[in-house]
Amino acid sequence: MANVYKLVFAGPVGAGKTTAIQSLSDIEVVRTEANATDEVRLLKQTTTVAMDYGRMNLPNGDQVRLFGTPGQKRFDFMWDILTENALGLVLMLNAASPDPVDDLRSYVNAFRSFIDSTALVVGLTHVENGSWDTRQRLARELDQMGLSASVMDTDARSRAHMSALVKALIYGIDPFTGVES
Template sequence: MASIYKLVFAGPVGAGKTTAIQSLSDIEVVRTEANASDDVKTLKKTTTVAMDYGLMKLASGDQVRLYGTPGQKRFDFMWDILTENALGLVLMLRGNSPDPVADLRTYVTEFRDFIDRTSLVVGITHSDQGGWQTRQMVSRELVAMGLPPTAMDTDARSRAHMATLVKALIYGIDPFNNAEE
């Protein structure tokens, strides 16, 4: 019997969540995009307002459902819904953000209960513009927050990059977390 797994992608607007899911998905991605109507329109024309959904079909017959959260705080009601029964969180950050460490703190704080029950990996996009120092700063901050420094530069457009990120997340899952006493 094939198993079905669920992963969640979160992060600020423009970090590459939708693109990452498109890179990994073996089906046409279901997207809930709307025209950006606030300061987001300076970053991009449209934004996710509910979720993105894709599906990876593994050689074993297992499936991994991929859910992308909206990046804007005003849609945070979707965050709890989408993380329910998920294995872990892929946090996408923009390396060229004015303050990627502040972005990290914001999303780790918002998702902390979920992260503590599951696993976290951080993918840093636009790292060519942010420099290698961004990954170093993010990794140090993860350690300061009591989390493994699992952060890597990634290209959300690359299936291979995103598969490596997902593998890192899965390798970080503690099989004894939430085990019966």
């Protein structure tokens, strides 16, 4: 019988969560997009309001179910629902945002109990438009928060980049406890 795994993608609006899931999914992605009606409309026309769902089919028959959370805090009630029974968190951050370190702090604090019992990897998008030292500043902040997690520059449109990010997350999980080593 095939194993089924679950990963959650979280992060601010515009960080690339939906695009990442689309890049990885072997099925048509289920999206719950709605027209942005608040300040988000200045960033993009639509935004996720409940979740995104995709699925990766592994060569051995196993499946990885991919769930994307809404980026807006007003939909944070979905975060706890989506993280239930997941193996880990892929935190997507936009390097070109006004303060990626603050974004990191905010999302790590919101997901902290989940992260502490699973694993975390950080995917940094839009690096060409961000500061040259964003990845290093994020790594330092994670260290100060007592977390050991990979921070990787990534292109959410690239299946290869996103696969590397997912592999980094999975390789960080202790196979005996299911918790990040």
